[in-house]
Each structure stands twice: as structure tokens, then as C-alpha cells.
Amino acid sequence: xxxxxxxVLLTYPDGDRRVTALDxxxxxxxxxxxxxxxxxxxxxxxxxxxxxxxxxxxxxxxxRVTGTVGFVFQQANLLPALTALDQLLLVGHxxxxxxxxxxxxxxxxxxxxxxxxxxxxxxxxxxRQRVGVARALMGEPSVLLVDEPTSALDHERGRAVxxxxxxxxxxxxxxxxxxxxxxxxxxxxxxxxxxxDGRLSAxxxxxxxxx
Amino acid sequence: xxxxxxxxxxARGRFSLFCGVIALMTLMVVxxxxxxxxxxxxxxSAVDALPGTALAFSAEPKVSFATSSVSEQDQRALAAKAGVxxxxxxxxxxxxxxxxxxxxxxxxxxxxxxxxxxxxxSLGLATGSHVRVNDQDLVVTGSTSEHSLNHLPAVYVSLDTxxxxxxxxxxxxxxxxxxxxADLSSAGLTTLSRTEAYSxxxxxxxxxxxxxxxxxxxxxxxxLVVGAxxxxxxxxxGHDLAVVRAIGAxxxxxxxxxxGQAALVxxxxxxxGTALATGLGLAASTAVPFVLAPSTVLVxxxxxxxxxxxxxxxAVRRVTTVDPLTALGAAR
Numbered sequence: 001x002x003x004x005x006x007x008v009l010l011t012y013p014d015g016d017r018r019v020t021a022l023d024x025x026x027x028x029x030x031x032x033x034x035x036x037x038x039x040x041x042x043x044x045x046x047x048x049x050x051x052x053x054x055x056x057x058x059x060x061x062x063x064r065v066t067g068t069v070g071f072v073f074q075q076a077n078l079l080p081a082l083t084a085l086d087q088l089l090l091v092g093h094x095x096x097x098x099x100x101x102x103x104x105x106x107x108x109x110x111x112x113x114x115x116x117x118x119x120x121x122x123x124x125x126x127x128r129q130r131v132g133v134a135r136a137l138m139g140e141p142s143v144l145l146v147d148e149p150t151s152a153l154d155h156e157r158g159r160a161v162x163x164x165x166x167x168x169x170x171x172x173x174x175x176x177x178x179x180x181x182x183x184x185x186x187x188x189x190x191x192x193x194x195x196x197d198g199r200l201s202a203x204x205x206x207x208x209x210x211x
Numbered sequence: 212x213x214x215x216x217x218x219x220x221x222a223r224g225r226f227s228l229f230c231g232v233i234a235l236m237t238l239m240v241v242x243x244x245x246x247x248x249x250x251x252x253x254x255x256s257a258v259d260a261l262p263g264t265a266l267a268f269s270a271e272p273k274v275s276f277a278t279s280s281v282s283e284q285d286q287r288a289l290a291a292k293a294g295v296x297x298x299x300x301x302x303x304x305x306x307x308x309x310x311x312x313x314x315x316x317x318x319x320x321x322x323x324x325x326x327x328x329x330x331x332x333s334l335g336l337a338t339g340s341h342v343r344v345n346d347q348d349l350v351v352t353g354s355t356s357e358h359s360l361n362h363l364p365a366v367y368v369s370l371d372t373x374x375x376x377x378x379x380x381x382x383x384x385x386x387x388x389x390x391x392x393a394d395l396s397s398a399g400l401t402t403l404s405r406t407e408a409y410s411x412x413x414x415x416x417x418x419x420x421x422x423x424x425x426x427x428x429x430x431x432x433x434x435l436v437v438g439a440x441x442x443x444x445x446x447x448x449g450h451d452l453a454v455v456r457a458i459g460a461x462x463x464x465x466x467x468x469x470x471g472q473a474a475l476v477x478x479x480x481x482x483x484g485t486a487l488a489t490g491l492g493l494a495a496s497t498a499v500p501f502v503l504a505p506s507t508v509l510v511x512x513x514x515x516x517x518x519x520x521x522x523x524x525x526a527v528r529r530v531t532t533v534d535p536l537t538a539l540g541a542a543r
Contacts, residue, residue, distance in 0.1 A: 055535050073454065077454045081222065094455075136458075
């Protein structure tokens, strides 16, 4: 099992009271599995992602990740000063190894062979999100956490990005957890779970059939 | 420095402008330091050139070459002290030659025969020339190095000649050559080391104090300017830094990168400013007292980089507080 959340509890301070963001949430994602988390704004989707990526420690419950985590952010969150290739090389630099060949291979895999030396402002929204996916894969993660990947894209480009996520989930056998408002592409995921008021409605079960 | 170098290239306009600001501030600091040293030398280089280990002045609330007066009895008292090799009375006064000069009388090694005067080449007087110093007719018997006292060129005469020029029978101070640690205290005298004796030159302390205060203020302002720039820069890229943290960078990684970037900008800016100041200093040194030396060029440059780094450290330490959570959409 690559991602294992058990009975995770997380609360935030909100004035004099505390708001429960995650209420005893359990979720398991296996290698090669593509899971979507949907739900209204404020339901706890991003909190789930933050806890799964260990950006926040839960107050109770456990989070276990086999291997490392790769993040794909909303609107890609690419660094404006870096070319597409440098976005990936930065991950290598942080990890202490500069694997230029791997970075080039990953950019080719997401269809950006010609755009390796372009900066974010020289790329389309879809291309930026593809660089974001390649960057997340650069650290050879076992878990891919994806935050609203289609929010800034039209239907066609959004679908292309979800198709890419599907493909890399299969190819790299990563456990992919995607948080999304966009219900149009859920046919591409293995499972969909819905969050409401910090609770998962269909944790661990197939809510929608794949394709 | 992976991110730092690429950001420098990407935002080269912004960083060039800032390097220019640092260069101009360094230019001012280096020019001011060279001028301070030059004016200092113009005030006290003749004191620096005196032989011996100490100078004894008549005890006064404010020791001064202009007002000090010592007697033969003072000289004998010092000469008799344990550890004192020699105690030589010297005379120091100002007089009119071709222009105003500082006349030093009886300095060992620079004391011509009676009626003679040693002059620096800058006065343009050939050996054998007859000159009038105040109301005394003297003969130039040789030249001496360019020294000055209180911004006046120094000329050297014997003590007897000096007494005639200054219309006095005594001396100004006593040059003492003594073993280290020798007790040089003597009733009615204030004994100072050679560097302490700089304060006996009229304008030296106030002049140097003002200029050093200006240099210090400039360095302080530089630290604030650098700090302000990097504060704005760090705040502007706060979200980018959160992304870098979220993709795995540690706090120390971000701090190293940010400080490396600041150091590089400071070294480039300070280097440019120093090069410019060196050129201007070379050109200016023919017209104004200006000293070009490692202590007046490299030291202020290093100080600029150092105070800039202090300012930058205060500014970029906030990179360690960047929350990677803010990289997530909902947390923005």
C-alpha cells in the first residue's frame, strides 16, 4: 500500500472555536491506483491532501506513505524564473542528484520535447500543468498528490491533463490522489470518494466505475 | 545557488538596478575612506615620521603642539628615567616660507646644520637656495620626504634655528626613545605614544571623527537599503518559495540559496563600486589628499559586503518561515 490514512483527525482554530477539517478519515490508495476526491469548497479536500503529503501533522490517526510524495499543484505553480527543464532539475538539486537525462525523458513523456527551454510564461496552461506533472515525477515518488489540476483549463485541455495523470499512474505505478471540483473526467479514475464536512462518504470503495 | 542564479538571470533588470545602487554606495564609502586617510596623512604624517617611541608634552587639559612648551629640566627628568634610551627636545611651529609651512626643529636624523633647512620636493626649492622663514634667512641644505603637519608641508631645521624662527628659548615636546613598558610619567608632562599624539594636532580628531561618522552612517544606510530590497524581494516570491518547500526543499536549503544570492549581488555591486572608486581616486589623488591602499579600498569593500549581508540576513531569514501549505490552492 503506497498511501494509508487511518482515522485521521484534523482541526483548525477559527476564532474562539475549532473547525473540524478531517473527521476520522480513512483512505488507502494502492500503487497504480488513481483516486479522485470531490466535494464542495471547504469540505476538507485540500486538508486531506496536505495531511497525505505530510505538510500538516494530524491531531489523531496515522498517515503512512511508502516512499516519497510528489505534488502537482493547481495552475501548476511553476517558478517563473526557471525553464521547463530547470523546474525538474531543481527537484534533483534539492535531492542532491542532477539527473538531466531523466528530466529530459520525463518532459518527453508528457509531450514537451520541444518546450524544454521555455519559461512558464512561454507555455500554455495545459503545457504548464504537464510540466507540473513531470516535475512531480522527477523525485521518483510512490504517491502523487494532485490539487485541482483542471481548474484553470478548458474542458479539452483539462481532459488531456487527466488523461496524462491516468497514464503516468499506470506507467510509473504511483498511487495518485487527485482533489477536484471537475466531475467531467471522473470516468478516467479508478475510484471517486466524496468529502463533506470533513468526512469521506465512500472511502475505500469504488464510487464510480473506471471508464 | 541553483534557484538563486536562475532568478538573477531572469530578473536581471531588477538585480542590475540594485547592483547599481550598491555600486554607488560602495563608491561613496571607498571615496570617503580614501579621503579620510588622505586628510589624516596630511594632518599627521610628520608625526608618524618622528623617531622614538613616545612624545612628552606639557601637561594641559588638551594636549596640543600649538600650546605645548617643555623645558630642559623636563628633558633631563625624562632622560634620567629607567629604560629611557634618549629624550630629545623638538620644536614644532608654523611659519611662512613660500607659503605656510610646519617647521620642525631638532628632529634626530632630520636636523641640518645651523642656518640650514631641509625642504620637501613639492616646495620646488633647489639645494643652495636662500629662503626666508618668518624673519630668518636660511639656506636649503637638502630635501626631505613629503611629510605634513596640520595640512602644511613639513620643513626641518636644527633646534637652535627653530628657536630663532619661533622666537622662543624652549621646545614644544620631547621625543622619547624608551624600552617597552618603561615608566615615562613625569611631573608636569603628558606622555603619549605616537598614535596618541595625533590628538595633539589641532584639527585631526574632529576632522577624522566627522569623516568616520559619515562613513559609518553610509554603511548603516547601506545595510538598511540592502535589507529593504531583500525584504521586498523575499515577500514578492513568497508563494514560489512555498512551492519549493512543498516539492522537498528544507528551510536551510532556501536560506543557503537566498543568502548566496544576496552575497553574489553584494560582491558584484561592491566590486563595481570599488573599481569605479579606484579609478576616480587615482584621478583625484593629484588634486586632493587621497590614499589608495588595501586599507582604503578592500577594507571598505569588504565592510560593504559584510553590512549588506547583515541586512540581507535579517530580510531573507523569513524564507525559513514560509509555509509549504500555502502552495496548495485552497490555502492561498
